Amino acid sequence: MKGKIKNILIIFLTFLPCVVILELFHTGFVFSLDRQAKHHAIEVVKEIDSILDYGEESNKQALNLISNDHSCSKVYAEIRTIVARIPYVRTTNLAHDDKVYCTSLWGPRELHYDSMKYISGKLRLMPGSEVEVKYPLIVVRTKIGKNVALSGIDGRYIKQLFSKQKSNPFVISLAIGDAWLTDNNKFTYNNPNKLFLAVQRAKSKTYPFTVYSGFNSSSSWLAFWQGELFYILVILLAQILFSIFCWWQLNRPRPLYLELERAIRKKEFVPYAQPIVDAITKETIGIEILMRWKHPFQGIVRPDLFIPQAEDSGLIIPMTDLLLKETAKQLREYKHDLPTPFHVGVNISPQHCKSSILLDECKVFIDEVSNHNVILVLELTERGALEVSEFTRGLFYDLKMLGCKIAIDDFGTGHSSLVNLQEINLDYLKIDRVFVKNIGVDCTSEHLIESTVELAKRLSLRIIAEGVETEAQAEYLKKQGIENLQGFLFAKPIPLGEFLQNYNQNISVIDSD
Structure with a gap:
């Protein structure tokens, strides 16, 4: 009877630390998720900033070409060269008084654009373009006086950037105003982060956009189990082995x-x-x-x-x-x-x-x-x-x-x-x-x-x-x-x-x- 009670006490006393360790480990896991989510969001902001900088650069070079008569035929070929030379930029357009008069795709063309739809006058997320209506487009706007340049950056470049994070268990999304670009390159006006865990955000200091990073799980314990299964099993196994070891130490007939x-x-x-x-x-x-x-x-x-x-x-x-x-x-x-x-x-x-x-x-x-x-x-x-x-x-x-x-x-x-x-x-x-x-x-x-x-x-x-x-x-x-x-x-x-x-x-x- 004493031996049975002793064995029960051994099991209880050795597994009690296991429960405490798992709770502490879970708390640390949740804290780590928040920290990692914030870190990933900040890193993605930096990379998106660098991509949008190319759009800004294309705009500036195109604005330097504007002639006094706003003739497209004089600068069309040079704008196409700029777009071909600068990475990520799909198209660059010139506008004056809210009218686009020159595009790198079609040359001279009159199109109306609404400057009010650009967040802080600089950025707009569109669900698509005339060329590819199904693929979201980020437009970078640069204005000098009444002259405006608009450069479009394909959302698929941002998707590729999000895909680089797939080695991490976080879902990345981009918000520009009330428009969202999800990790699978979908345009939406609905916040895609409602079902995620440990959602963190990071704002760009250069452009008016925000990146959100969240763990794809609705339960911290489920995420803990899925994300740290190996270590949880190691802890449990270690506790089992520790219990066996304690039992062996107490019951072995002689020192090692x-x-x-x-x-x-x-x-x-x-x-x-x-x-x-x-x-x-x-x-x-x-x-x-x-x-x-x-x-x-x-x-x-x-x-x-x-x-x-x-x-x-x-x-x-x-x-x-x-x-x-x-x-x-x-x-x-x-x-x-x-x-x-x-x-x-x-x-x-x-x-x-x-x-x-x-x-x-x-x-x-x-x-x-x-x-x-x-x-x-x-x-x-x-x-x-x-x-x-x-x-x-x-x-x-x-x-x-x-x-x-x-x-x-x-x-x-x-x-x-x-x-x-x-x-x-x-x-x-x-x-x-x-x-x-x-x-x-x-x-x-x-x-x-x-x-x-x-x-x-x-x-x-x-x-x-x-x-x-x-x-x-x-x-x-x-x-x-x-x-x-x-x-x-x-x-x-x-x-x-x-x-x-x-x-x-x-x-x-x-x-x-």
Whole structure:
């Protein structure tokens, strides 16, 4: 009974923060919507201002051509040239005393226009024109004395501007007087923002128009659910995991340190393999060995749940020793089927670099595999800072003499520094998945990748890119000159024995063909 009450209390106490967090998150979401809507409205105003400036410029150039007799035939050709040269302007017309007497489309022509319909005497939104009655037109009016120039700008240019905002969940509309231009280039006298959420507006300081930006939803909670579903699920999942973790902490029979010691004695840490492929041929040239905890009750335990504790406690050293021995044992059975050379990457932490144990473990690995074509690549992780000393320099030198290669794992995300590149005789840099996943999305990540490639070339280092999940990412990395790729696009990590068996079968099929 006490155990049941304790579990209920755990659930209540862990999910109560979830409710509070979601409410705070929702409040912040609504505030963010208002701020983003205002920002988008201001940005669109700036861009529309720049488009209308072209109309103003066309008007000014056309007014400079007016002759004393207001003859259209003298200036018609030059007005057409102005319209053809200035972007966004579809037509420019000259008027005098409320009568248009010259147009860039038809030349001399008498048309009446009503200056009173122009907001502040400068701007008018029309549902269409004589040429295209279905497409709204924005007319920019410029007056010097009694001379007037009118330039028409197609509403489709504004629609294209609105379409640029489609990557954002906001609907943009334009108001000139009591006339509206909607995001789908429709002319209306009805306010299209009544059903939207977090509607914000921004007025132009140059022209008499207002831009409205609103979220396309009638409920803030619905918008919150639709817009932040991933993070809501993450919060809920985190709370569930937190509840499970709290239950486990309260009910587990021993501290994690003792559990890790037990797991080492029982050899529960097993090697998983993820292939590393040639960026051009897509052939497997090696693997990265990833540690997994095969717990007798909980199944496969993710490394992020125990690696940090193992490093803090120093148990990472015997765990790595266990992993190297098991990897060497399994590789030896298939060593004749592996390509030449075959890259085998194993993570090491800065704690490995404080004693000669790592060197002894690598010697045992090389002797066990007994194949010079298998190259052991030690991938220095960056969860902790590496203290470079005379001892570490000597250790890395001895490892290189032994035939090992040295790589910096997750370069640029941890404690890496240019000092490490200078002090350690490296062979590889591994680009972290956090940069690879943003290829095509964030130009900053692409610049960092390109800079890393350039740095590696100057230092004569090879590069492995992790976390490749799409063909587009792989193609981009290949074009940057990155030699090797790794990620879910090619394969997920699987038990080493399963990988070697599958690889052997594939080789056998190719040989038989």
